[in-house]
Amino acid sequence: MTAEFIDRPTSQGFAVRGMLHPPRNGGRDVLVFAHGAGGNRDSALLVAIAEEFSACGIGVLRIDLPYRQRRPQGPPSPARAPLDRAGLRAAAEFARQRFAGRLYLGGQSYGGRQATMLAAADPGAADALFLTSYPLHPPGKPENLRSGHLPALRVPSFFVHGARDDFGTLAEMEAALALIPVKKKMRVVAGGGHGLVSKREGLQRLREVVRELPPAFGEFVRAALDSA
Numbered sequence: 001m002t003a004e005f006i007d008r009p010t011s012q013g014f015a016v017r018g019m020l021h022p023p024r025n026g027g028r029d030v031l032v033f034a035h036g037a038g039g040n041r042d043s044a045l046l047v048a049i050a051e052e053f054s055a056c057g058i059g060v061l062r063i064d065l066p067y068r069q070r071r072p073q074g075p076p077s078p079a080r081a082p083l084d085r086a087g088l089r090a091a092a093e094f095a096r097q098r099f100a101g102r103l104y105l106g107g108q109s110y111g112g113r114q115a116t117m118l119a120a121a122d123p124g125a126a127d128a129l130f131l132t133s134y135p136l137h138p139p140g141k142p143e144n145l146r147s148g149h150l151p152a153l154r155v156p157s158f159f160v161h162g163a164r165d166d167f168g169t170l171a172e173m174e175a176a177l178a179l180i181p182v183k184k185k186m187r188v189v190a191g192g193g194h195g196l197v198s199k200r201e202g203l204q205r206l207r208e209v210v211r212e213l214p215p216a217f218g219e220f221v222r223a224a225l226d227s228a
Contacts, residue, residue, distance in 0.1 A: 001054070006061065008094060014070075014087055016094045017041075018063035021050040027057030028101030031130055032091045034084075034111025037075045040068050044203065045108055045132065045196065048210040056214035059099055063091045065111065076110060085118045092125055102225070104217075106130035109167070109194065113146060120152035128221050129157040130213075133194050136168030136176055150179040156224035157184045158217050162192025183224040187216055 001022050008016040018041045023029070031053055035043050041062045050060035066087040067076040076084060088105065096103050105115045105126035112131035119125050137144045157180055161173050168176070170188060177184050189196050189209055197206040 003050070006094070010090050012083070012086055012090070014066035014083070014090075016063065016087075016091045017069055018061050018091070019050065020098075021054035021060045021062070023054050023057045023059040025057045027054075027059060028099055029057070029104065030059040030061060030095045030099040030101070031104040031106065032061045032063065032088065032095050032126075033105075033130070034063055034065050034088060034091075034107035034114065035068065036107070036109035036111060036133070039108065040064055040072070043108070044206060045210070048203075048206050049132075049213070052207075052210045053214045056218065058104070058214060058218075059095075061091060061095050063087070065114070081114060081117075085114050085121075088114055088118050089122075089125060102127040102221070104128050104130050104221075106132070109133045109135045116153060116157070117149050119155050119157075120149040123154040126155055127225065128155055129153075130160075130217055131157065132160040133162065133165060133196060134159055134168065134173070134176075135194075136172055139166040142172065145176070147176045147179060150176060151181060153180045154182055156182055156221065158220050159184070159186040160189065160196065160213060161186055162189045162194060162196050164191060165194045167194050183220075185220050187213070 003019040003021045006020050041064045046062045050062045053060045065084045106129050107115050
């Protein structure tokens with residue numbers, strides 16, 4: 001099915017802007033997914049996630065965060081991160097208006113971190129989180145942990161992490177996930193770095209990795225939410 005371009009201005013100076021992939025087979029759930037610090041909505045990982053999830057019956061809105069809407073390149077500003085979280089919230093509200101099922105929120109690296117911070121501050125922002133390559137700390141600076149808000153999470157959280165990600169070792173990630181007081185799971189990509197799959201490995205390998213994620217996430221969500 002063809003993705004729909006979304007560009008809805010808000011009163012906060014940014015738009016809900018991205019590509020909406022409708023779910024196949026009559027699905028009613030939707031995932032709002034944001035890019036990493038150096039990426040945008042058209043990053044190969046986001047496109048693969050959107051296509052694979054929608055094929056499994058979960059719609060996906062892959063968005064450009066407000067900082068990326070302001071400029072096509074460059075990293076986000078820490079001082080303006082609250083505005084990026086506001087962008088995630090606006091996209092989630094838009095998606096709730098379009099879909100009658102569950103709302104999942106997440107992102108790659110920076111986008112996922114902002115999703116966790118939004119959900120920690122407002123548990124009603126999403127029914128569950130889907131997070132790839134969570135940036136637990138800057139590379140080479142394990143003392144600068146970005147985990148202080150994790151104990152406040154009250155929504156089930158599914159993490160996908162590369163075994164060789166230099167933003168957090170598997171042991172560091174396990175310790176961070178232990179802080180989350182609700183259901184959580186980490187799926188490890190063997191040999192994966194921060195991008196899960198390197199450019200050298202190519203798009204086919206990326207598809208192979210991503211294709212396994214919707215069923216794994218679906219199983220996690222059913223166990224976490226349907227039994228609640």
